[in-house]
Amino acid sequence: xxxxxxxxxxxxxxxxxxxxxxxxxxxxxxxxxxxxxxxxxxxxxxxxxxxxxxxxxxxxxxxxxxxxxxxxxxxxxxxxxxxxxxxxxxxxxxxxxxxxxxxxxxxxxxxxxxxxxxxxxxxxxxxxxxxxxxxxxxxxxxxxxxxxxxxxxxxxxxxxxxxxxxxxxxxxxxxxxxxxxxxxxxxxxxxxxxxxxxxxxxxxxxxxxxxxxxxxxxxxxxxxxxxxxxxxxxxxxxxxxxxxxxxxxxxxxxxxxxxxxxxxxxxxxxxxxxxxxxxxxxxxxxxxxxxxxxxxxxxxxxxxxxxxxxxxxxxxxxxxxxxxxxxxxxxxxxxxxxxxxxxx
Amino acid sequence: xxxxxxxxxxxxxxxxxxxxxxxxxxxxxxxxxxxxxxxxxxxxxxxxxxxxxxxxxxxxxxxxxxxxxxxxxxxxxxxxxxxxxxxxxxxxxxxxxxxxxxxxxxxxxxxxxxxxxxxxxxxxxxxxxxxxxxxxxxxxxxxxxxxxxxxxxxxxxxxxxxxxxxxxxxxxxxxxxxxxxxxxxxxxxxxxxxxxxxxxxxxxxxxxxxxxxxxxxxxxxxxxxxxxxxxxxxxxxxxxxxxxxxxxxxxxxxxxxxxxxxxxxxxxxxxxxxxxxxxxxxxxxxxxxxxxxxxxxxxxxxxxxxxxxxxxxxxxxxxxxxxxxxxxxxxxxxxxxxxxxxxxxxxxxxxxxxxxxxxxxxxxxxxxxxxxxxxxxxxxxxxxxxxxxxxxxxxxxxxxxxxxxxxxxxxxxxxxxxxxxxxxxxxxxxxxxxxxxxxxxxxxxxxxxxxxxxxxxxxxxxxxxxxxxxxxxxxxxxxxxxxxxxxxxxxxxxxxxxxxxxxxxxxxxxxxxxxxxxxxxxxxxxxxxxxxxxxxxxxxxxxxxxxxxxxxxxxxxxxxxxxxxxxxxxxxxxxxxxxxxxxxxxxxxxxxxxxxxxxxxxxxxxxxxxxxxxx
Numbered sequence: 018x019x020x021x022x023x024x025x026x027x028x029x030x031x032x033x034x035x036x037x038x039x040x041x042x043x044x045x046x047x048x049x050x051x052x053x054x055x056x057x058x059x060x061x062x063x064x065x066x067x068x069x070x071x072x073x074x075x076x077x078x079x080x081x082x083x084x085x086x087x088x089x090x091x092x093x094x095x096x097x098x099x100x101x102x103x104x105x106x107x108x109x110x111x112x113x114x115x116x117x118x119x120x121x122x123x124x125x126x127x128x129x130x131x132x133x134x135x136x137x138x139x140x141x142x143x144x145x146x147x148x149x150x151x152x153x154x155x156x157x158x159x160x161x162x163x164x165x166x167x168x169x170x171x172x173x174x175x176x177x178x179x180x181x182x183x184x185x186x187x188x189x190x191x192x193x194x195x196x197x198x199x200x201x202x203x204x205x206x207x208x209x210x211x212x213x214x215x216x217x218x219x220x221x222x223x224x225x226x227x228x229x230x231x232x233x234x235x236x237x238x239x240x241x242x243x244x245x246x247x248x249x250x251x252x253x254x255x256x257x258x259x260x261x262x263x264x265x266x267x268x269x270x271x272x273x274x275x276x277x278x279x280x281x282x283x284x285x286x287x288x289x290x291x292x293x294x295x296x297x298x299x300x301x302x303x304x305x306x307x308x309x310x311x312x313x314x315x316x317x318x319x320x321x322x323x324x325x326x327x328x329x330x331x332x333x334x335x336x337x338x339x340x341x342x343x344x345x346x347x348x349x350x351x352x353x354x355x356x357x358x359x360x361x
Numbered sequence: 362x363x364x365x366x367x368x369x370x371x372x373x374x375x376x377x378x379x380x381x382x383x384x385x386x387x388x389x390x391x392x393x394x395x396x397x398x399x400x401x402x403x404x405x406x407x408x409x410x411x412x413x414x415x416x417x418x419x420x421x422x423x424x425x426x427x428x429x430x431x432x433x434x435x436x437x438x439x440x441x442x443x444x445x446x447x448x449x450x451x452x453x454x455x456x457x458x459x460x461x462x463x464x465x466x467x468x469x470x471x472x473x474x475x476x477x478x479x480x481x482x483x484x485x486x487x488x489x490x491x492x493x494x495x496x497x498x499x500x501x502x503x504x505x506x507x508x509x510x511x512x513x514x515x516x517x518x519x520x521x522x523x524x525x526x527x528x529x530x531x532x533x534x535x536x537x538x539x540x541x542x543x544x545x546x547x548x549x550x551x552x553x554x555x556x557x558x559x560x561x562x563x564x565x566x567x568x569x570x571x572x573x574x575x576x577x578x579x580x581x582x583x584x585x586x587x588x589x590x591x592x593x594x595x596x597x598x599x600x601x602x603x604x605x606x607x608x609x610x611x612x613x614x615x616x617x618x619x620x621x622x623x624x625x626x627x628x629x630x631x632x633x634x635x636x637x638x639x640x641x642x643x644x645x646x647x648x649x650x651x652x653x654x655x656x657x658x659x660x661x662x663x664x665x666x667x668x669x670x671x672x673x674x675x676x677x678x679x680x681x682x683x684x685x686x687x688x689x690x691x692x693x694x695x696x697x698x699x700x701x702x703x704x705x706x707x708x709x710x711x712x713x714x715x716x717x718x719x720x721x722x723x724x725x726x727x728x729x730x731x732x733x734x735x736x737x738x739x740x741x742x743x744x745x746x747x748x749x750x751x752x753x754x755x756x757x758x759x760x761x762x763x764x765x766x767x768x769x770x771x772x773x774x775x776x777x778x779x780x781x782x783x784x785x786x787x788x789x790x791x792x793x794x795x796x797x798x799x800x801x802x803x804x805x806x807x808x809x810x811x812x813x814x815x816x817x818x819x820x821x822x823x824x825x826x827x828x829x830x831x832x833x834x835x836x837x838x839x840x841x842x843x844x845x846x847x848x849x850x851x852x853x854x855x856x857x858x859x860x861x862x863x864x865x866x867x868x869x870x871x872x873x874x875x876x877x878x879x880x881x882x883x884x885x886x887x888x889x890x891x892x893x894x895x896x897x898x899x900x901x902x903x904x905x906x907x908x909x910x911x912x913x914x915x916x917x918x919x920x921x922x923x924x925x926x927x928x929x930x931x932x933x934x935x936x937x938x939x940x941x942x943x944x945x946x947x948x949x950x951x952x953x954x955x956x957x958x959x960x961x962x963x964x965x966x967x968x969x970x971x972x973x974x975x976x
Contacts, residue, residue, distance in 0.1 A: 064816075065821075066815075066816040066817075066818065066820075066821070067816070069813050070823075081823070082823055082835070086821070087818055087821050088821055089811075089813040089815075089820075089821045089822065089823075089824075090821075090823040090824065091651070091654060091823075091824040091825075092823065092824065092825040092826070092827070093647070093650075093651075093674075093677065093826070094647070094673055094674060094677055094826065097643060097644075097647045097673075097674065099644070099647070100602075100639065100643065100644035100645075100646075100647025100648045100651065101647045101648070101650060101651040101654075102651060103637070103644075103647075103648050103651065104600060104602060104637075104647065104648030104649055104650065104651030104652035104653075104655070104659065105651030105652060105654055105655040105813065106651075106655070107599075107600050107635050107651075107652050107655065107657060108652060108654075108655025108656050108657050108812065108813055108814060109655065109656075109813060109814030111814075112813060112814060129640060129641065129643075129644075130640070130643070130644050130647070133639075133640040133644065326637075330632060330635045331630075331631050331632050332631060332632055332633075332635065333626050333629060333631040333632065333633055334629070334631070336814055337599050337600070337633065337634075337635070337656075337657055338599075338655055338656030338657055338812055338813075338814055339814070340599070340633055342597065342774060342775040342777070344626070344633055345597030345599065345624070345633060345658065345775070346595055346596070346597050346737075346771065346775060347594065347595060347623040347624065349770045351623055352591075352595065352768060352770050355591065356581055356767040356768060359581035359582060359583050359767070360580065360581045360582075360767065361405070361409070361533075361536050
């Protein structure tokens with residue numbers, strides 16, 4: 018008997034979500050993230066044609082070719098993904114956007130654009146594949162490299178790192194999370210929650226560069242991450258149609274957050290209390306983690322009701338790129354009226 | 362002191378000759394004092410009297426305090442270019458009065474606020490004091506508004522002295538303040554009392570008069586940026602991203618002003634457009650390119666410094682074949698340069714913008730009417746060719762008010778270019794035809810594109826600035842690269858019928874040709890008349906687009922000498938012509954000048970005459 022290939026509720030197989038074979042290094046954290054993007058979208062039953070992919074320039078930015086072949090994608094300029102995606106999303110606001118950037122692309126050359134996109138709350142899943150190093154140009158320090166890091170040929174990094182989650186928070190982000198490519202389960206759950214969020218969802222994923230920056234004792238390495246990752250909470254994404262069922266459920270140990278599309282985020286408390294709807298807590302834990310050199314992961318902050326960029330534009334229901342010429346060119350009489358006024 | 366000789370006025374004939382509707386008035390005020398309203402009232406009143414007029418604002422890069430000048434040229438013959446000399450000066454600014462005197466013709470008139478100490482070194486000037494403070498005091502204006510209404514004093518006095526119809530002034534005032542009674546009344550009271558004072562106290566000793574002319578037919582007064590904004594709206598603009606910059610800001614701002622009225626869906630009250638003020642020009646063009654890629658009629662408007670920042674994205678749009686319209690309202694560069702002065706210095710930068718081999722399409726409107734026309738046509742060209750299209754205007758054309766023929770409604774349906782939607786793609790698939798985003802299926806160099814939101818499973822492709830093949834796949838293959846780049850050239854040079862053709866104006870037995878473009882047209886036309894009076898008839902070719910039309914080649918070969926007139930140091934249009942038509946290089950003569958001021962007919966005439974004498 019032939020094995021029946023599994024399909025999701027959209028009637029698609031996992032294969033329908035795949036991209037071209039990766040040309041990144043064997044073992045690169047980015048490949049693991051691409052796999053989780055495929056898994057999350059498959060499990061969310063989101064049709065690839067309803068997704069648009071964006072990226073900037075760098076190793077991370079190559080990755081949108083490695084998932085969702087059936088989605089449109091635009092690999093833009095170094096550090097300029099934010100603006101490109103902002104403009105492009107106006108074409109059809111019913112599409113879901115996913116952007117993949119890197120620490121150089123976002124935290125160095127693209128910092129301004131990143132923060133402004135966050136400030137505008139453009140609905141988009143914005144992933145930063147953060148490895149603390151420039152890979153494509155062969156191993157220079159990036160702005161997220163930790164102070165004191167030593168790299169071959171680069172010497173010692175004397176500057177403190179840019180914390181992408183802190184920058185996002187300071188720019189009024191409505192969804193801020195950090196994860197670790199070595200924790201695929203958490204990456205996937207955060208991605209699902211991000212796709213259910215109506216607004217910018219910034220996910221800073223520590224994604225080790227196996228070629229240029231994977232020393233056992235450095236913050237962005239697999240070894241260090243595996244040994245030191247400290248999740249804020251255990252995250253379960255529950256789709257809108259599903260009943261909430263969590264193993265080992267104990268009263269007072271979980272927090273539920275209802276997302277924009279009706280899905281529920283169930284956050285199971287670990288060592289400490291943490292309320293991701295409290296921005297003060299978010300600032301505090303990010304700062305604590307930074308000072309103590311912790312790889313703290315989880316959803317730091319989520320604000321589900323903030324208006325998005327598109328809310329402020331009061332756009333017609335029909336996607337703008339489907340409007341007909343007669344809806345775009347004002348009638349001749351309107352010009353006559355204007356001309357009469359200018360003739361005064 | 363003055364290089365002008367008072368002799369002329371002593372000549373009884375010249376002194377006595379009445380000068381009607383053919384002179385220039387300059388209003389010298391302090392920036393931020395609200396003189397724009399007063400100047401606009403006068404300009405529009407003259408226009409309503411049927412007199413051809415043009416207004417030019419010479420203003421500083423400053424909010425308040427520095428000198429500013431506004432010149433109104435009246436010309437019954439219809440000459441609308443800048444003139445270098447003033448017939449009438451209205452001096453409200455003590456700091457600049459001695460400069461003003463240097464530019465006044467013999468027999469000129471000086472109206473001056475009587476609190477300015479005027480030590481008049483020229484006997485040939487007729488001077489009239491204006492009791493500005495006294496009249497304002499009598500009018501019981503609120504102290505905080507005094508400076509603003511003070512300018513209405515000169516409106517009243519000048520109107521009285523040169524003979525502007527007071528009823529027309531009132532009508533213009535009412536139009537300007539959109540019928541707001543309080544504003545109309547308070548300004549009108551000052552104008553009336555000033556006019557009355559002039560009537561009772563000043564004896565007319567000068568030669569300048571205005572007289573009503575037959576109504577100007579089908580003519581409007583408009584600034585180029587408004588024309589550009591409206592052209593874009595009638596072209597169906599759907600997305601604008603912009604960043605504030607002089608002198609382009611008012612283009613986007615006017616778009617924002619008119620869009621709600623013209624482009625709101627009547628049934629739902631919802632918008633069929635979006636405008637985003639970006640955080641910088643890098644983002645403005647990034648957003649505009651994104652929107653163009655996503656199938657929107659997308660544009661941005663900026664000036665030279667903004668273009669410098671936009672270069673990288675426009676190179677990507679050129680190579681990835683994304684339609685977008687970019688307005689450059691040129692100002693004086695390099696660097697911050699003279700941000701409130703005019704120039705045509707961005708031509709070569711834009712034609713070859715960004716790294717690698719590029720050649721961008723450029724449209725060059727010659728007046729506000731063409732700003733409107735090219736505004737809507739640019740979207741058709743950009744979408745047909747799937748490429749960025751630039752429209753170059755300048756500060757003079759963009760920010761000053763011009764008298765032009767009324768705009769014509771677009772004479773053809775929109776051309777959205779080669780776009781495949783779901784059923785189109787499916788049809789190709791069903792017919793077994795291969796579609797690739799960069800595949801030249803029709804042999805005209807223009808591929809078919811799909812747009813995000815197209816839900817057909819075969820529609821998507823991945824857009825990138827890195828090397829790609831006809832199927833939009835990443836490749837570093839040398840043949841794919843070269844073929845792709847050559848196709849882009851073929852696409853832009855093989856479809857020249859889409860670009861506005863040059864306008865040719867001939868005179869019998871022309872001795873040579875003059876080439877010009879953009880805002881310099883009126884000055885060149887007037888200079889040609891001056892040359893013709895000297896017995897030197899000329900032909901005129903006004904270039905309206907790049908890449909060059911094939912007609913230009915024939916034209917160049919038909920003359921022994923061609924003068925290329927433009928507002929820049931290096932003769933950029935001449936450089937491009939000489940490069941494209943190297944066999945004509947020797948007969949192309951540079952007539953270029955850049956000091957921030959619009960070219961005058963006098964300068965063009967003198968320069969060409971001198972070059973003719975040298976030959």
